[in-house]
Amino acid sequence: MSHFLLRSIASLEPNLKTQISVISVVDYYELYQAGLKDAIVLDLGQAQTYSRGHLPGAVHLPVTRIVRQDGYATGLMPSKAALIELAREYGLCSGKTIYLYDDEGGGWAGRMAWILDILGVEKVVYIDGGLRAWMYAGYPLSSQREVPEASDAPEELNTYPCIQLEELQKVLEENQPLNLIDARSAGEYNGVRQFAQRAGRIPGAQHYEWTRAMRLDSDYTLRSLDVIRSELQTLYSDMSNQFVVYCQTHHRSGLSYLMCRLLGLNVRAYAGSWSEWGNNADVPIQND
Structure with missing residues (x-):
């Protein structure tokens, strides 16, 4: 049983170091055109959609990597080991700004922001509207599959964002x-x-x-x-x-x-x- 049960939730401090902001596709496109540096762009959309076309430079991250099933509960937080391996494989804790989007308006991207809070990533930016907004604005898509770059991973997680x-x-x-x-x-x-x-x-x-x-x-x-x-x-x-x-x-x-x-x-x-x-x-x- 969680030790949090011994005290009121009102006494719990968020203790989140992640800064989360939002950027329009217009502003993001300008950044990309100017040469996006020290950044990781994550696509949380469907794999087949990514293959057909995605934001230039985006790495696809399957949503199966950010969920865990236990009995009837199908959307639990992944295990500590799984999250640390995810952070290592995708370079999530490399100090780079992480840009997020999906192909549905923010559900999976939002869940990924929650995961990044747990990992203690410093800076996260949601690309507003994701792929739908990008296509609505008429910006070009890329079909080139990008490969993530690994980095060191955290040894501990901040589980405050997850209530049991x-x-x-x-x-x-x-x-x-x-x-x-x-x-x-x-x-x-x-x-x-x-x-x-x-x-x-x-x-x-x-x-x-x-x-x-x-x-x-x-x-x-x-x-x-x-x-x-x-x-x-x-x-x-x-x-x-x-x-x-x-x-x-x-x-x-x-x-x-x-x-x-x-x-x-x-x-x-x-x-x-x-x-x-x-x-x-x-x-x-x-x-x-």
């Missing part, structure tokens, strides 16, 4: 202050659509579907962060409380995590998400 089922259950039992975001569809949130043994949501969770944060009608870039903050303020009375995001597997909620980090909020992710919580008969659920 036992800790979350304790927080709910003790009615500790918490802003819980359910990033799934309205049907899943209300218990109408079922993808586990039980349907519904974690008690106290507010619904903010992951796609609500993006411009679905155009280039899949993030909507105004000021607008998103205002929308969250209508759901949560105290924005200084710790946020926890979840979905079914912490894929969709990857964008929710990234959104909260860009807003400067104290956020963690429940990677077990509903694939774990909804299949556990010993934890409470809420549905309509």
